[in-house]
Amino acid sequence: MERKVPTGIYGLDELIGGGFRNNSVNMIFGGTGVGKTTFSMQFINYGLNRGEKGIYISMEMTEEQIIRESKQIGWGEIEKHIEKGRLRIIHTHGEDIVILSRFLQDIEEEIGEEEVRLAIDPLTPIIYNVQQKRHRKTISEFFNGLRRFGTSVVTLEEMEGVEMMPLYLADSVIKLQSLGYGERYDRTLRIVKYRGGKHGEGLYPFSIERGLGIVVDVTEEQINRVTPKMKYREYFEDAKRKIRQVEGELREALLNKIEALETSWTRDESPERVLQMFFRTELGREI
């Protein structure tokens, strides 16, 4: 099964099957002051506290500002991580990044061989700078580069004139909103996209708590909706037994399909009807 990278965001991992996919680019998208920077810092800090390495590329805040903000939330250990070389903060300006492939090389020199948690906060000035004819290709290649380095959180500001292309190319997109009515659903999180797995489809309220950071308010019912239902294991085991009688290369392909279906079966209803359809389509008969 694919390795997941815990996000460190309280309540989020339960909605995305355990965390971000390993070696993925995850976009955090929203307006100003909504919690994008806190999300990025929380993601990096979670890994640092567990011995992982992190790179924080900031287009706005200096290293001093990031340390100050982190301490403000209650993550004073960040200084220790910098001293021990586990965290590297790079403060740059989007205007200075003209060639993204060179920017990737610079990051690679900082990282070395080891996989890291990486944050770019925000991507917006870089996007402004590389708007050109082959824009999609450029961003796509940049994201592929980031995937080689480890798992990334990239923030994008929601405002007029900002190119939305990165949302299409990212592995997951999480939208943060803040309306300002002073009620529980003012600050909300929505998982817009999550490649390669099921995810919660609701609108989830969240708060930013000192000491913790972002805390997503998720109910048991909402978690249950995205949790694979183990009670139907027998149906899948039975299907696998039948597939093992199939000869040739098709057997392995069918087993892969059933295993993938089993691990993502979140519905409350039995998979019996779907499995019958599966056999009719794949083998031309019900078994």
Add this chain to the structure above:
Amino acid sequence: MRTPDEILGELAESEWVEAAILYRLDGEIISLKISREGYSILGVLHWMERQVKHVLRVIEMEGLENVIYTFEKNKVIFYPASKSTVLAVITEVGVHQQLLMMEIIKAIESIRSYMR
């Protein structure tokens, strides 16, 4: 404290309610519960999907207490539930209005206390 899913679930169990939807003012659905599925209600849901942002904007701007749209078989009642949410209830045309309103007001009180 009961969640919006629980509050709307109970409302949708009422014999007069076909569906209950809690919207945030920007049109995002917070919770949706459908008690009976049918083509007539699908049509109304489709209409709501297209119109709800406009309806919510008018409710907010004009400070309306409620808005009722009547279709051939169904009625949709929009009620501001809190500062940032509006409850929409789909019923059949001709249901007992006062009994329905009692159910809606009970749900709104629960939503208000949850939203605080």
